[in-house]
Amino acid sequence: MKVLVVGSMAYDSVETWAGKVEHALGGSATFFSLSSSLFASTEVVAVIGDDFRATDLDRLQVKGVGLDGVQQVAGKTFRWGGRYSRYFETRETLFTELNVFSDFKPQIPEHLKNSEVVFLANIHPALQLEVLNQVTAPKFVALDTMNFWIEGALDDLKAVLTKVDLLMVNDEEAFALSGVGNLVEAAEKIVQMGPKAVVIKRGEHGAWLFAEGAPTVVPAVALRRVVDPTGAGDTFAGGFIGYLARAGSFDQTCLEQAMVSGTLAASYCVEDFSVDRLEQVTLDDLRTRHAQLAATVTDLVVDL
Amino acid sequence: MKVLVVGSMAYDSVETWAGKVEHALGGSATFFSLSSSLFASTEVVAVIGDDFRATDLDRLQVKGVGLDGVQQVAGKTFRWGGRYSRYFETRETLFTELNVFSDFKPQIPEHLKNSEVVFLANIHPALQLEVLNQVTAPKFVALDTMNFWIEGALDDLKAVLTKVDLLMVNDEEAFALSGVGNLVEAAEKIVQMGPKAVVIKRGEHGAWLFAEGAPTVVPAVALRRVVDPTGAGDTFAGGFIGYLARAGSFDQTCLEQAMVSGTLAASYCVEDFSVDRLEQVTLDDLRTRHAQLAATVTDLVVDL
Numbered sequence: 001m002k003v004l005v006v007g008s009m010a011y012d013s014v015e016t017w018a019g020k021v022e023h024a025l026g027g028s029a030t031f032f033s034l035s036s037s038l039f040a041s042t043e044v045v046a047v048i049g050d051d052f053r054a055t056d057l058d059r060l061q062v063k064g065v066g067l068d069g070v071q072q073v074a075g076k077t078f079r080w081g082g083r084y085s086r087y088f089e090t091r092e093t094l095f096t097e098l099n100v101f102s103d104f105k106p107q108i109p110e111h112l113k114n115s116e117v118v119f120l121a122n123i124h125p126a127l128q129l130e131v132l133n134q135v136t137a138p139k140f141v142a143l144d145t146m147n148f149w150i151e152g153a154l155d156d157l158k159a160v161l162t163k164v165d166l167l168m169v170n171d172e173e174a175f176a177l178s179g180v181g182n183l184v185e186a187a188e189k190i191v192q193m194g195p196k197a198v199v200i201k202r203g204e205h206g207a208w209l210f211a212e213g214a215p216t217v218v219p220a221v222a223l224r225r226v227v228d229p230t231g232a233g234d235t236f237a238g239g240f241i242g243y244l245a246r247a248g249s250f251d252q253t254c255l256e257q258a259m260v261s262g263t264l265a266a267s268y269c270v271e272d273f274s275v276d277r278l279e280q281v282t283l284d285d286l287r288t289r290h291a292q293l294a295a296t297v298t299d300l301v302v303d304l
Numbered sequence: 305m306k307v308l309v310v311g312s313m314a315y316d317s318v319e320t321w322a323g324k325v326e327h328a329l330g331g332s333a334t335f336f337s338l339s340s341s342l343f344a345s346t347e348v349v350a351v352i353g354d355d356f357r358a359t360d361l362d363r364l365q366v367k368g369v370g371l372d373g374v375q376q377v378a379g380k381t382f383r384w385g386g387r388y389s390r391y392f393e394t395r396e397t398l399f400t401e402l403n404v405f406s407d408f409k410p411q412i413p414e415h416l417k418n419s420e421v422v423f424l425a426n427i428h429p430a431l432q433l434e435v436l437n438q439v440t441a442p443k444f445v446a447l448d449t450m451n452f453w454i455e456g457a458l459d460d461l462k463a464v465l466t467k468v469d470l471l472m473v474n475d476e477e478a479f480a481l482s483g484v485g486n487l488v489e490a491a492e493k494i495v496q497m498g499p500k501a502v503v504i505k506r507g508e509h510g511a512w513l514f515a516e517g518a519p520t521v522v523p524a525v526a527l528r529r530v531v532d533p534t535g536a537g538d539t540f541a542g543g544f545i546g547y548l549a550r551a552g553s554f555d556q557t558c559l560e561q562a563m564v565s566g567t568l569a570a571s572y573c574v575e576d577f578s579v580d581r582l583e584q585v586t587l588d589d590l591r592t593r594h595a596q597l598a599a600t601v602t603d604l605v606v607d608l
Contacts, residue, residue, distance in 0.1 A: 017485060087475070087485050171391070181321060181391050184528045205509040208526070214599040217523045222512070224488045260606040287608050294604050295518040302564040304591050
C-alpha cells in the first residue's frame with residue numbers, strides 16, 4: 001500500500017552535548033518519509049520556501065520519496081532552533097519561525113488522493129481534517145499532535161480523532177488530552193475519543209502500544225552514543241506506518257511488529273544530527289539492530 | 305542464605321496527587337527488608353529514636369524481619385518530607401531531619417556477622433566500609449548510593465566500590481559517578497571501579513542490568529494507579545537481593561531473574577503510601593503481577 005504523509009519540511013538549528021548544526025534538514029515529513037520509504041512507497045505533502053536547497057530535495061528523492069505534493073512558494077522555509085540538556089532530559093526551544101508554514105494549506109495531488117495509508121504529522125487539526133476530506137478511501141489513518149493544539153484547538157482535534165485509526169503521542173500529550181495522569185487510563189480515555197489504537201512514544205524508554213487488551217511495551221535500543229534526538233518520534237512513526245503499509249494489514253500482530261520496526265529506525269536517527277545517519281539506513285542495518293535489541297530483553301523467567 | 309541490610313528507618317511525610325501522609329513508616333532498610341523477607345531471612349541494622357512507635361516495629365517483626373541490629377537511642381527518628389509533581393516527573397524535598405541518624409554507627413550483632421548476602425543501603429560510604437569490616441565472609445555485597453556522596457565523599461565511595469559485587473543506582477547517579485552521559489558507557493566505567501555488575505533503577509521505565517555482555521532491560525509493570533513512589537527503589541533492591549539469597553547463586557541467570565523479582569515487588573510498593581500495600585504482599589501476589597508484566601512484552605518478532 002502507498003503511504004501519504006502531511007507535515008513539515010524544515011531547517012533546524014540544534015545544539016547538543018555533541019556539537020551544533022545550523023539550518024540542517026529537518027521537519028516531521030522529512031524524518032517520517034525517509035523512515036517509511038524503507039518499507040513502502042511514500043509521498044510527502046508539505047510546503048517549502050524559495051530558500052530550500054535543491055540538494056535537500058535530492059536527498060529525499062534518491063531514497064525514493066515522492067515529492068509531487070511538496071509546494072515551493074515565495075518566502076522562507078519553516079525554521080526551528082533548539083538546545084538539549086546534557087543527558088537529553090530537557091529541550092529548550094530557542095526560536096520557531098513558521099515562515100511559509102504559517103499559510104500552509106495542504107493540497108493533495110489528484111493521483112495521491114487514493115493513498116491507502118495516511119500519516120497526519122503534527123499540524124493544526126483543522127488542516128488534518130482538510131487532508132482527510134481530500135483522500136478518497138484510506139484504509140488506515142494515523143495522527144500526531146502536540147500540547148499546543150490540545151490547549152488551543154481541542155474541538156478540531158476531537159473532530160479529527162473520530163476519523164483516525166491510531167494516535168501517536170508522548171506521555172505529556174496523552175495526559176493533557178485525556179485529563180488523567182496515568183498512562184493506562186489515559187490511553188483508555190483516548191480510545192473512547194475515536195482511534196482504535198494509541199501509541200505512546202517514550203523516547204529512550206521505548207514505546208507503548210494500546211490496542212487490544214494489555215499494553216505492549218517495546219524498549220528502545222540501548223545505544224552507546226546519542227547525538228541528537230530531533231526527529232526520533234517522526235522516524236519511529238515512519239518505521240511504524242511504513243511497516244504496516246508494506247504488510248497491508250493492521251491487526252494486533254502487525255501493530256506489534258510495527259512497534260519494533262519503528263523502534264529500530266528511530267535508533268539510527270538519534271546517532272547523528274539532522275537526517276545524516278537516517279538517510280543511509282538500510283534494511284540490513286535494521287536487522288543488525290534488531291539482534292542488538294533482542295539481546296537486551298529477557299524471557300522474564302522467575303521462580304516465585 | 306541470610307540477608308543483612310544496613311540503612312535507614314524513618315518517618316516520611318509525603319504529598320502526591322493522591323493525598324498526603326505524615327510521619328508514616330519509611331526508610332531504605334524498612335522498604336528493603338519487607339521486600340527481601342518475601343524470599344529470605346532478612347536482618348536489619350539501623351538506628352531509631354525513642355519516638356519510634358512499637359507498632360511499627362511489630363509491622364516488620366510480623367513479616368519475619370529480624371530487628372536485633374536495630375538500635376533505639378534517645379532523640380528523634382530520621383524524618384524526611386517530600387512532594388511529588390502530578391505525574392511523578394519531579395520530587396521536591398521539603399525537609400530532611402537526620403536526628404539520631406546523624407550519629408549512626410552501624411554495629412553488626414555478633415550472630416549476624418556471618419551473613420552471606422549484604423545490602424548497603426544509601427548511607428555515608430565510610431559507614432558502608434565499616435560494615436564490610438565487621439562482616440566475616442559475605443558471598444555477595446550490593447551497594448546503593450546517591451549524588452550527595454558522589455559529590456562529597458568520592459574517595460570513600462571509590463574505596464567501598466572495590467569491595468562490592470553490585471552497584472544499584474539511578475541514571476543521574478550513574479552519570480555523576482562515571483562522568484559520562486551515556487548509560488551503557490557509564491555502566492562500563494563503573495564496572496572498572498570494582499563491582500562486577502551494575503543495576504540502573506529507572507522507576508516507571510523499569511531497570512537495566514549490566515553484567516555479562518549486552519544490558520538486560522526489564523520494563524516496569526504498567527500500573528493503573530500510582531499513589532506514592534517513595535521506597536520503590538529500595539523495594540526493588542529487596543526483591544532483587546532476597547531472590548538471589550534464596551537462590552544462593554549469583555550467576556547471570558539468577559541476576560536476570562532477580563531483576564524480575566525486584567520489579568514485581570516494587571510494583572506493589574507504589575500502589576499506596578508508606579509500606580501500606582507492601583506489607584501485605586505475598587508470593588501469590590507476585591505471581592499475579594508476573595503474568596501481568598509478561599502480557600506487556602512481545603517476542604520482538606519483525607519481518608525485515
